[in-house]
Amino acid sequence: MIRRLSTWGALAALCVATMLAGGGVANASGSQSTPQSRSTSAQAREMDDMRSDINTALYVVNRFWATHWSRHFTGRYYPPNIFGGYSRSGKAAPYCGYKQLTYNNAYYCPNGHYIAWDTDLMRRGYREGDAWVYDIIAHEWGHAVQATLDESLRSRAAELQADCLAGAALYGAAADGTLLFEDGDVEEIADAYQALGDRLPWTKPGDHGTPRQRIAAFNRGADHGINGCF
Numbered sequence: 001m002i003r004r005l006s007t008w009g010a011l012a013a014l015c016v017a018t019m020l021a022g023g024g025v026a027n028a029s030g031s032q033s034t035p036q037s038r039s040t041s042a043q044a045r046e047m048d049d050m051r052s053d054i055n056t057a058l059y060v061v062n063r064f065w066a067t068h069w070s071r072h073f074t075g076r077y078y079p080p081n082i083f084g085g086y087s088r089s090g091k092a093a094p095y096c097g098y099k100q101l102t103y104n105n106a107y108y109c110p111n112g113h114y115i116a117w118d119t120d121l122m123r124r125g126y127r128e129g130d131a132w133v134y135d136i137i138a139h140e141w142g143h144a145v146q147a148t149l150d151e152s153l154r155s156r157a158a159e160l161q162a163d164c165l166a167g168a169a170l171y172g173a174a175a176d177g178t179l180l181f182e183d184g185d186v187e188e189i190a191d192a193y194q195a196l197g198d199r200l201p202w203t204k205p206g207d208h209g210t211p212r213q214r215i216a217a218f219n220r221g222a223d224h225g226i227n228g229c230f
C-alpha cells in the first residue's frame, strides 16, 4: 500500500524498485560487497521501508478518522497518542497502568490512550507484505476509537469490531484517495489474519475470533464502512 499524492509515496515506490534491481551491488570502492555487509544493508533498508510504511499508515488512518468522525459520532475525535515501537533488544515495552505490555504483540492502552507495537512482530509480518503494518495499526486505532465511544456502541466482540473498523479505515482511506492499494494487498491482509490466527501468541481465538471470522469482520468494514461495524 502506498500513500497517494505525496513525495513519500513516490519514495517508497522507488525503494521497492531499487530493491528489485539490487543484487551484486558494488560498494564505493568498486568491489563487490561481502554477503555479510549486503545482508546488513538489506536489513537496514527493510527497516527504513517499514518505518516509512508505519508512518504512512499512522497518517492515513488518522486522516480517515478525523475526516469522517463527525458524520458518525457526536463529541470530539481524540486520536490516540503514539508510543510507537518497542522490542526485546531495543526500547523496552511501555507500561499500561501497572502492567508492562508483552513482547510479540501490539496494543492500544486506554490508560494514556496510546498505541504501541513490538517492532520485531511488525518486521516478521512486513516480510510477508507491507499490508501487515497497515492492518495492525488500523486495528489498534480501532480500539482507540472504541474506547472513546459510548459503551452502548462497543461490541462485546471487541476484537472483531476493531477488525471491522480497520477495514472501514483502510478501504475508506482508499475511497478518499489518500491510500492506494497495490496488487497483492488484499491477499496480504487475508494472509495476515491467517498468520495471527495460527502462529502468534497474541491471538487467542476466544478473544480475537478465528482467522475466518476476522477476515469476515474486516470485509464487513471494507464493504459497508463505519456503519457496518455498529
Ligand SMILES: [Zn+2]
Residues within 6 Å of the ligand: 139, 140, 143, 159, 162
Ligand atoms: Zn485487538
